[in-house]
Amino acid sequence: MIGALTGTVFYKTANPIILDVGGVGYAVHLPPNQIDRLAIGAKHTFFVHTYVREDAMNLYGFRSREELVLFELLLTVAGIGPRTALLVVDRGVKDTTKAIVESDVAFFTTIPRLGKKNAQKIIIELKSKVGSVRDLDLSDTATGETKEILDALLSMGFDRKEAIAAIRKLTAEDTNLEQKIRHALKLLG
Template identity: 30%
Template sequence: MIEYVKGELAELTPAVAVVDCNGVGYAVNISLNTYSAIQGKTSCKLYIYEAIREDAHVLYGFVSKQERELFLLLISVSGIGGNTARTILSALSPAELVNVISTENVTMLKTVKGIGLKTAQRVIVDLKDKIRTGATSVESGMTVPVGNSAVLEEAVAALTMLGFAAAPSQKVVMAILKDDPQAPVESVIKQAFKRL
């Protein structure tokens, strides 16, 4: 089992990083979150999940243990493989994903390419208890008080209907609600316009 690879960043694309470890180049599948974190660096350390199949040994790499932990939780859900889990982690940051699952925001999860209603519901049903019980050590830092999940969902839904992308909309709305937990939906949407 490979825990991590650390070395010179030989090549980098939004989907794959090639890490040179003492002359051996490891091609590692990465999420967009990891890509953003290591972009522009000459060396990196990626925490690894190794998927061993009959026809291939595939490495998935993550900039943090928390992201890898979420990846492992996602692939434990029936019907979600490594590439789908990576797509989810590319569309949502670990903090956003934890929030989406804990607030049972099916609508937000459905905005991820390739995730339908049934899969989104399955992810939430299978993982909400694991996330809540702290089986994952992800420090979200951006949780929304439970009473505000309705405001969050309504504001994000309104912004996506107005043509804004779902993930950035949720990020902005969560930040607004963190600053002003009592803000009504109209106020949140108006503030979000200025920030998006």
């Protein structure tokens, strides 16, 4: 499976673009708003979902890991295919997760290919899962000191969401790793 591609934009149409990676041109489908912002010859990295069917294999690319995770969550909803999921992701991760949490059916029905029933399905099936998208900035892509603090708290048996919430509350007054872990432990109680 392909997890990410870094290359230069060789050709672009409405969808897909052709991304030249080491002399090989990959056809990558992107959210429509992202295509408009790409310049031919510019170098970009995309997180990739490989969608395989009997008759086709398509690559779907995203600028952020959060977009990829949202796309993959949308694909778990019966009746939502990759083209529709791409249009939903195009509306933005924050707006989409907010619409799911707030049960905003109207948000989804403005998206082409999505009717009221599928909008309701998305909300019902993903409401309990959208936290995983919101936590990504720390849990899946944390680096350096933040990751060390998170790992330390998880190894002490704290819940991932609680640990992430505590890390977000740390202040600039905590200057070293040990102080930050102590402060996080106090916040966790």
